[in-house]
Amino acid sequence: MERKMHMTQYKELFQQAQIGKLKLKNKTSMAPMGPVGYADAFGAFDQRLQDYYVERARHGVGLIITGICSVDVNIEGMSTAGIPCPTVEPLKFVHNAYQMNERVHAYGAKIFLQLTGGLGRSALPGFTTKQIAPSEQGNRFDPSVTHREMTKEEIMNLIQKFVMSAVVAKRSGFDGVEVHAVHEGYLLDQFAISLYNHREDEFGGSLENRLRVSTMIVQGIKKACGKDFPVSLRYSLKSCMKGLRQGGLPGEEYEEAGKDIEEGIEAAKILVAAGYDALNVDAGTYDSWYWNHPPMYFEDGCYREFGEILKKAVDVPIILAGKMENPQMAVEALGKSCDIVSYGRQLLCDAEYVEKMRTGRLDEVRPCLGCHEGCLGRIGNGPVSCAVNPACGRETIYGIVPAAVKKTILVIGGGVAGLEVARTASIAGHKVILCEKSDALGGNLIPGGVPHFKRNDHKLIAYYKRQMELLGVDVRYNTVVTADSAAQYEADVIVVATGSKAKKINLPGSGKTVTAEEVLLDKVSCSDKVLMVGGGLVGCETALWLAQQGKEVNVVEVLPELLGGHGALPHMNEFMLYDLLKYHKIGIYTNAQIVETGDAVTIVKKDDETIELPSETIILSVGYDSDDQLYSELKDLEIPVYNIGDSQRVHNIMYAIWDAYELARNI
Structure with a gap:
């Protein structure tokens, strides 16, 4: 009906x-x-x-x-x-x-x-x-x-x-x-x-x-x-x-x-x-x-x-x-x-x-x-395809085929890489158990999808959740898998997809710092005068999101260029994000270093110039570290153990999905 x-x-x-x-x-x-x-x-x-x-x-x-x-x-x-x-x-x-x-x-x-x-x-x-x-x-x-x-x-x-x-x-x-x-x-x-x-x-x-x-x-x-x-x-x-x-x-x-x-x-x-x-x-x-x-x-x-x-x-x-x-x-x-x-x-x-x-x-x-x-x-590096659909453009040669031997696969981690492994392996006919330590699927897409302009990240999570239901994947929330408890799942294959953690660094001075993730998830309050330390994609998009709320935002980046340098992002995304940062009057300071932080002001050195920037809230966005400890503890088991997604290498959504698809269709 x-x-x-x-x-x-x-x-x-x-x-x-x-x-x-x-x-x-x-x-x-x-x-x-x-x-x-x-x-x-x-x-x-x-x-x-x-x-x-x-x-x-x-x-x-x-x-x-x-x-x-x-x-x-x-x-x-x-x-x-x-x-x-x-x-x-x-x-x-x-x-x-x-x-x-x-x-x-x-x-x-x-x-x-x-x-x-x-x-x-x-x-x-x-x-x-x-x-x-x-x-x-x-x-x-x-x-x-x-x-x-x-x-x-x-x-x-x-x-x-x-x-x-x-x-x-x-x-x-x-x-x-x-x-x-x-x-x-x-x-x-x-x-x-x-x-x-x-x-x-x-x-x-x-x-x-x-x-x-x-x-x-x-x-x-x-x-x-x-x-x-x-x-x-x-x-x-x-x-x-x-x-x-x-x-x-x-x-x-x-x-x-x-x-x-x-x-x-x-x-x-x-x-x-x-x-x-x-x-x-x-x-x-x-x-x-x-x-x-x-x-x-x-x-x-x-x-x-x-x-x-x-x-x-x-x-x-x-x-x-x-x-x-x-x-x-x-x-x-x-x-x-x-x-x-x-x-x-x-x-x-x-x-x-x-x-x-x-x-x-x-x-x-x-x-x-x-x-x-x-x-x-x-373009220039490979045929046109799709970040979330690895089979696009190679439909008949790179589809999911039924597995000759059906296996029990334990997937540890419910971020996008773990979800894609579970989806693909289930379609191939394997029994999949997916364990997520928190009460929600999505990993870094959860904070990443908070800004309105990133809303489709949350739609992707919803898509995967629905796929888990349709495919009958055994999803276990609030479940921490350890080296000692892994054996109880009696898996033929283990896939570790434990993701990454935001880096934290110590800045000189008395100013307190929070991470972009904490701000996006509303775990901490954010004042009207914000200093963003780190001008990568997460830092710039979080800065844009805050500026759209009417906050005064400055971005400090130690490298000569934002966003990893020209060409690190597809041109149209790079050009528009730069224009949006300018349109919303976000201060950009590249080739700059933090000299000293305080409760309300941070001193920044750019080239030979010393600048005072308002910093009632100092947000760190300086990258991510792979969380691969569990893989290190499991990799020598007598069954195949794979490491996928950010826990293998910190990269973008496309490679989390593509790597997971490649692995899962061949297990």
């Missing part, structure tokens, strides 16, 4: 939709996410990428829009194994894609191939060997790298390669294509925005001229593939940037340096008139990168206002993503902000999301944390 109620509640999402003359079985879509690392040597979809899309089709998505495929890898000198490209070896591309699309269509889903003209000045260093742009300018990430102006011949060749790619896509069985154009500050968006485009020919100057590449592309595709072959457009209504390499935060007042809403509306009308059948809407550019790939600091439904504006301006379907995982929000957005609701990272985390939503099993959904560690954070 409860599941029927849920199905009725969200039935609007499961009614038919339409793009041009193409009918979709429901109003859900898989958002395009770059398939970096999933092309074979011929530029075709490799088997892993095929399985990745089929898995989402299998679980109810109405429309799949693939991640970007280059129309010509030679334009910027990309590797053929970087992202797929229909024009490298068209027959090979057709061969691989056609068999994938046959499988996708078996589930009633439709699929569009997304085509990109390239990165231009937004290319990550090392990703391309030829640096081009609409006009000469510096690279977004490394201004010392200059991108030369494209010739008219190169532009016309690019347009033709879009058309050729669409022809290949149609032959491959795709139901339509999406042009990755006036969006995110990629090459075609650079043509569209006057800040980047200083050309004086027919591809520069007026808005119509700056959009000419994109309008010629859709006109060429329609001529080659037929007027009824659907072409959607990935479209950013607003650039959300203060200037080059500087984003504007949600709610912040600033003068738009790129494309403002007024121009965005005008451009949308021109593009729809040219022939685009749908707009796949978001906001931002690489200069405001966190808008295109919203970290956890964004609120849910962050693009709804942009979709609502465009719904009033154009008469084609609006596809809208942007943290739309709340089904009630998605239902309310239909007809007002969009016609189709799109899900991106949520479908990386949980390929079954749409079907779970349809059947009222939201408590079984594995949530996206907004961390970017497993998806965009892996």
Whole structure:
């Protein structure tokens, strides 16, 4: 009865939709996410990428829009194994894609191939060997790298390669294509925005001229593939940037340096008139990168206002993503902000999301944390995947298989690593006993998920608790396992996942210190003038959380940079957190040391300058130490004993889960 109620509640999402003359079985879509690392040597979809899309089709998505495929890898000198490209070896591309699309269509889903003209000045260093742009300018990430102006011949060749790619896509069985154009500050968006485009020919100057590449592309595709072959457009209504390499935060007042809403509306009308059948809407550019790939600091439904504006301006379907995982929000957005609701990272985390939503099993959904560690954070180091779903992108080669020999496994510790071991091992058929010394599961995610912007950490705990119930894991709370008591569980394998403990250091002076964990868990009171000692991720996020409560916060970090240095976090998370710290007027003192603490003031030395900072509360956030004592006491038993998670090495959530999954699926 409860599941029927849920199905009725969200039935609007499961009614038919339409793009041009193409009918979709429901109003859900898989958002395009770059398939970096999933092309074979011929530029075709490799088997892993095929399985990745089929898995989402299998679980109810109405429309799949693939991640970007280059129309010509030679334009910027990309590797053929970087992202797929229909024009490298068209027959090979057709061969691989056609068999994938046959499988996708078996589930009633439709699929569009997304085509990109390239990165231009937004290319990550090392990703391309030829640096081009609409006009000469510096690279977004490394201004010392200059991108030369494209010739008219190169532009016309690019347009033709879009058309050729669409022809290949149609032959491959795709139901339509999406042009990755006036969006995110990629090459075609650079043509569209006057800040980047200083050309004086027919591809520069007026808005119509700056959009000419994109309008010629859709006109060429329609001529080659037929007027009824659907072409959607990935479209950013607003650039959300203060200037080059500087984003504007949600709610912040600033003068738009790129494309403002007024121009965005005008451009949308021109593009729809040219022939685009749908707009796949978001906001931002690489200069405001966190808008295109919203970290956890964004609120849910962050693009709804942009979709609502465009719904009033154009008469084609609006596809809208942007943290739309709340089904009630998605239902309310239909007809007002969009016609189709799109899900991106949520479908990386949980390929079954749409079907779970349809059947009222939201408590079984594995949530996206907004961390970017497993998806965009892996570009350059590995294929796109997901921090909380290790099997993402390798569904058929890295799934959980039934164990040949069923064992009794004792898991010691109910943090995220221990929970993932218990989940995976139980699915494989083992009997699992999980012992947690406290009265709650979650470990460091419990304090970590306290700030509103980290709320999905607590959703991840809830997901694991529900999995323990569904899988019948024997969870024993308030149970301390010792070297002496371990034998009573008669386990065949022991997995130690005892986590880590916050480091404590002695500071000079009379000031009393507390840990970030104690403050987050409200074990100690926190005054209005706070000094945070340690500028890593925990320190900075705790500082932000306190500043959002109206407290005066200063951060002191001994190293030259916060957050472990540039690149330690995925760029979009790093950029946004830095901007938020600045926006909330949090004092940042790097290369600084504590000279003396007091009850209300702390003396800090930065370079050759001595500074007095208010410090009614001094919070330590100087890292964690592995709690591996129990493992040391058990490791020499005559049965296998493993150490996993922070008790093995202090790392992030992704590696706690990935290491645990690797271990448990092979026990």
